[in-house]
Amino acid sequence: MARSRLHKKNPITYIILIVLALIFLVPAYMTIITAFKDPADINLSTAWIPPLSPDWAAFIKAVREILPSFANSLILTGSATLLSVCLGSINGFVFSKKAFRGSEIIFTLFIFGMFIPYEIILIPLFQILSKVGLYGGLAGLIGTHIIYGIPIVTLLFRNYYDQIDDALVEAANMDGTGYFSLYFRIFLPLSAPCFVVGGIWQFTQIWNEFLWGITLTTESTQPITVKLSKLAGGEAVKWNEPMAGAIIAAIPVVLIMLFLGKYFIRGLLAGSVKQ
Numbered sequence: 001m002a003r004s005r006l007h008k009k010n011p012i013t014y015i016i017l018i019v020l021a022l023i024f025l026v027p028a029y030m031t032i033i034t035a036f037k038d039p040a041d042i043n044l045s046t047a048w049i050p051p052l053s054p055d056w057a058a059f060i061k062a063v064r065e066i067l068p069s070f071a072n073s074l075i076l077t078g079s080a081t082l083l084s085v086c087l088g089s090i091n092g093f094v095f096s097k098k099a100f101r102g103s104e105i106i107f108t109l110f111i112f113g114m115f116i117p118y119e120i121i122l123i124p125l126f127q128i129l130s131k132v133g134l135y136g137g138l139a140g141l142i143g144t145h146i147i148y149g150i151p152i153v154t155l156l157f158r159n160y161y162d163q164i165d166d167a168l169v170e171a172a173n174m175d176g177t178g179y180f181s182l183y184f185r186i187f188l189p190l191s192a193p194c195f196v197v198g199g200i201w202q203f204t205q206i207w208n209e210f211l212w213g214i215t216l217t218t219e220s221t222q223p224i225t226v227k228l229s230k231l232a233g234g235e236a237v238k239w240n241e242p243m244a245g246a247i248i249a250a251i252p253v254v255l256i257m258l259f260l261g262k263y264f265i266r267g268l269l270a271g272s273v274k275q
Contacts, residue, residue, distance in 0.1 A: 035059065035243035042239050058240035059248070062231065066245055068220070069227040072138060074252070076223055077206045080142045084149035085198040089191055091150065092157025093183050097169050107158070113151035118211050129216060136218040144216065145206045153198040160194040161187065196263040204253055224249045 034042060036054040094100075095107045125144060126135065134140030164187070172182050213223040228249050232242035257264075 031243045031246055035240050035247055037240050039238045039240055055240070058238070058244035062241055062245040062248055065231060065241075066224055066227040066248065069222050069224045070248070072217075072221055073207060073224040076138055076142055076145070077203055077252075080145035080149065080206050081199055081202040083142075084146045084202050085153050085195055087146070087150055088153025088198055089157045089188070089195065090183065091154040092159075092161050092194075093187050095154065096158045096161035097164075097166070097182075097187070098179070107154075110151045110154050113148070114155070118148075122211070122215060125212075126215065135216060136221065138217070138221050141212060141216050141221070141223075144212060145202075145209070149202050149205070153202065156198050156201075157191070157194050160191070164190065193263065193266055196260055200256060200260055200264045203256060207253055 030047065033050040034047075035058055036056075037051045038055045038057075041051065091110070095103055095110075129135040129140040129144075132140075134143065168186065169182065172186055177185070207223075208225065209223070210225040210229070214226045214229070217223070217226070228242065228245045231245045232239075
């Protein structure tokens, strides 16, 4: 019965979804056609019209300008994502299956970290990194993103591990499985969906981050978002160049969502229902 009602709603549902998809795709369409235009052809009256012959000059210049920062972003995002989800997994395991006295208070303080805006901690963060000699390099920025990402990935992993029956832990304890063996031999192999969810979340957040990238790094270590902003700087902007740069900068995130997006949804749903 419910299925037949769903089928009856399908035409309207599909029409609404198609309209919404077209609306959401408008910025992407404008970005792509502008990137392939000659600067002389970019104006408001013809903004919606695609170019008759694609001009690749903007992509060539954008690649030349942002390629070093593209490598910086790959190193930054890859290492910070990997380390933060690993630490979040261990934290989630402890808070879920090895809770101790006061662990709920500590976990609440962990979660509180998610709601602290970047701007509030910017000055003390700058002072700390300067004192320990990490200001201006990728190491300081990587450490910052790891620390700031731990609350959200800890929450994800704790909720995920809460769905695993405690009887599994009790059985392992009866077999004499140690603390670390319980995590590495039983819980870690079961954590792939949550690693995908946490990894996609962290990768997207870190790759698109701008404020820390521009304030905590120097010219040679800036991430791609900072270089991208410079493509759009100046008094007379050649809009095809920042648009081409934006397309290049978006490629890693788009590829991850295309190939791992379905696992992201499955991972979120895996922690949403009590088994």
